Amino acid sequence: MQSVVPASLTIISESSQIRIECSGAWTIGYLSHVTDELEALLPLSKIIWDFTALSDIDSSGVALWQLTNRRFEQQGSICTTIGEHKEHSHLYRLLYSKPIQEVLSPHSPSFVYRLGEETYRSVTGIGTFLAFLGEAFILLIYTLRHPHLIRYRAIGAHILETGANALPIIAISAFLIGVVVAYQSVVQLQKFGADIFIVDMIGISLTRELAPLITAIVVAGRSGSAFTAQIGTMKMTQEIDAMKTMGFDPFTFLVWPRVIALMIVMPLLIFFADMVGIFGGMVIAATQSHLSFTEFVHRLQGALALKHYLIGIIKGPFFAFLIAFVSTYRGFQVSMNTESIGQYTTKSVVNSIFLVIACDALFSILLTELKL
Amino acid sequence: MNPSIIEVRNLITSFGETLIHDHINCTVKKNEIYALLGGSGSGKSTLMREMILLERPESGSIHVLGHDLSTLTPLEAAELRRSWGVLFQSGALYSSLTVGENIALLYNEYTDLSPKLIDELIRLKIDLVGLPPHAKYLYPSQLSGGMVKRAALARALALDPKLLFLDEPTSGLDPLSSRQFDALIQQLRDLLGLTVIMVTHDLDTIHRIVDRFTLLGEKKVIAEGTLDEVLRVDHPIVDYFFQRGAYGITR
Numbered sequence A: 001m002q003s004v005v006p007a008s009l010t011i012i013s014e015s016s017q018i019r020i021e022c023s024g025a026w027t028i029g030y031l032s033h034v035t036d037e038l039e040a041l042l043p044l045s046k047i048i049w050d051f052t053a054l055s056d057i058d059s060s061g062v063a064l065w066q067l068t069n070r071r072f073e074q075q076g077s078i079c080t081t082i083g084e085h086k087e088h089s090h091l092y093r094l095l096y097s098k099p100i101q102e103v104l105s106p107h108s109p110s111f112v113y114r115l116g117e118e119t120y121r122s123v124t125g126i127g128t129f130l131a132f133l134g135e136a137f138i139l140l141i142y143t144l145r146h147p148h149l150i151r152y153r154a155i156g157a158h159i160l161e162t163g164a165n166a167l168p169i170i171a172i173s174a175f176l177i178g179v180v181v182a183y184q185s186v187v188q189l190q191k192f193g194a195d196i197f198i199v200d201m202i203g204i205s206l207t208r209e210l211a212p213l214i215t216a217i218v219v220a221g222r223s224g225s226a227f228t229a230q231i232g233t234m235k236m237t238q239e240i241d242a243m244k245t246m247g248f249d250p251f252t253f254l255v256w257p258r259v260i261a262l263m264i265v266m267p268l269l270i271f272f273a274d275m276v277g278i279f280g281g282m283v284i285a286a287t288q289s290h291l292s293f294t295e296f297v298h299r300l301q302g303a304l305a306l307k308h309y310l311i312g313i314i315k316g317p318f319f320a321f322l323i324a325f326v327s328t329y330r331g332f333q334v335s336m337n338t339e340s341i342g343q344y345t346t347k348s349v350v351n352s353i354f355l356v357i358a359c360d361a362l363f364s365i366l367l368t369e370l371k372l
Numbered sequence B: 001m002n003p004s005i006i007e008v009r010n011l012i013t014s015f016g017e018t019l020i021h022d023h024i025n026c027t028v029k030k031n032e033i034y035a036l037l038g039g040s041g042s043g044k045s046t047l048m049r050e051m052i053l054l055e056r057p058e059s060g061s062i063h064v065l066g067h068d069l070s071t072l073t074p075l076e077a078a079e080l081r082r083s084w085g086v087l088f089q090s091g092a093l094y095s096s097l098t099v100g101e102n103i104a105l106l107y108n109e110y111t112d113l114s115p116k117l118i119d120e121l122i123r124l125k126i127d128l129v130g131l132p133p134h135a136k137y138l139y140p141s142q143l144s145g146g147m148v149k150r151a152a153l154a155r156a157l158a159l160d161p162k163l164l165f166l167d168e169p170t171s172g173l174d175p176l177s178s179r180q181f182d183a184l185i186q187q188l189r190d191l192l193g194l195t196v197i198m199v200t201h202d203l204d205t206i207h208r209i210v211d212r213f214t215l216l217g218e219k220k221v222i223a224e225g226t227l228d229e230v231l232r233v234d235h236p237i238v239d240y241f242f243q244r245g246a247y248g249i250t251r
Helices: A032-040 A059-074 A086-095 A111-145 A152-162 A164-191 A195-236 A239-245 A250-289 A293-303 A306-333 A338-369 B044-051 B074-082 B099-110 B115-128 B133-137 B145-156 B175-192 B203-208 B227-231 B236-241
Strands: A008-014 A017-026 A046-050 A054-057 A078-082 B004-015 B018-029 B033-038 B059-064 B084-087 B163-167 B195-199 B212-217 B220-225
Touching (some): A008 A032, A017 A059, A054 A086, A059 A086, A059 B115, A111 A250, A152 A164, A152 A195, A152 A250, A164 A195, A195 A250, A195 A293, A195 A306, A250 A293, A250 A306, A306 A338, B004 B044, B018 B059, B018 B212, B018 B220, B033 B044, B033 B175, B044 B059, B044 B195, B074 B084, B084 B145, B099 B115, B099 B133, B115 B145, B145 B163, B145 B175, B163 B175, B175 B195, B212 B227, B212 B236, B220 B227, B220 B236
Parallel strands (some): A017 A046, A017 A054, A046 A078, B084 B163, B163 B195
Antiparallel strands (some): A008 A017, B004 B018, B004 B059, B212 B220
């Protein structure tokens, strides 16, 4: 490549006017120097642009000249040009063929406006979610009356994906929760010499509260986000529109198989988390408190009433319902740009974890009132 | 003598077992509108992707603006990438940025122009491709198909490239829009001294603005040259493409 002489200018003052001699290449990479010079230049009454020595110019050069020229003219100078090359004036005419229209940037709304808008959107959001649920249930009733429409195969596939494939991560999480609870309790209970109560502590807290909650959180992060992303991508690629035109209802094909699969799988996963979590507690009890596995299990039989275990398991389908519905709903909300997939996946996980915790709190209040 | 901008010599490409190009030669000269033509799967898009450093050929050489693409250093490659603009078939505008920001990105990354000047340039480019001024503040999802192509062209033209690659520029446009788009590209070529390489199926475009083209088929170059030169070639694929002989639509 041949070397390029960067843009430069010489300013010659002639009595009441100045002549700006432009030379070199006024092209995109070589303008920084002259930009500063032109910035600093204060206009006189008459200005002549001399382009005779110009070797090359591109749109950025033309734009720079126009921009400066406009500033001079606004400040009352009379500007003329001499010595422009033919192809350069062609370029100018191409770029500035139309009069300049100023468009105002869309003003950003005020804080109060945005607060109102967000509130309105949240409130109507609840409405659309309820409408989504309603539509789903109408189709559920219809499908139950026509059982051949139930997508058994899809349900099976989702059970495998959300259940069996989730076992490793749930095992690790539940085991660690068991370990953490056991560690914390051992330290406190040893102060009272009540080491044996670690069994009650682990047995009840895990089966009743912690295992369902940790399972729900893992499932929301793992399967909920997947549901949103899958359905969102299908929406972006117009697959959902295609399904509708073929008469495949998205609720029977996409929503219900996921919801039902998750509702079947969740209690099983919670049971699995119970077992692994208690095992984690047993390991710590044995190492920190010299409570053997046999003693632990023996004590557990007395301490852990069946109701605690059942309450934990019963929460499963409720949590699964919330997670599956929120995440499929968010998937359908994805719009035609790549960013919204990420946005709605985040929303789906955050919402479903929040709803799971809220639902758990509701269970606590209800069951306490019922003296269970 | 008109110097050649792109030279493809003995190019062989294969994806795994499938051979795509078998000894392909073609030459693009300065300041011409050159088209790559061929049926689906004839490897014309792949050939273009190899020219813009998105794919690597198996063997053979491609020279673009005098650089051999197979022996480029990373620095030369970066410089070369700045000297061309690419318009992708679906526009490929960054969907999280407005049209203005899509164009500004290049100026902000590669130049030290003042914000005022960048603003002026964005306005010029948007105007140049025939978009309304307020398009600057719109997101790609708010644009129609034709506007997306125009916005993508504005972005491709941002750094005043000497070389413009267009992947099916008029596909998905209505006849009037595609005629306007063709006219725009021709005007840009005439006034900015661009060299334009496009992949196209559009026979109207070929009749209207393309100077020379290559017809790919059966993994080889069936014909290269101006429309008249190609029409003189006696080959079933030429007949098929230009609807002659057995495939003829009577005029």
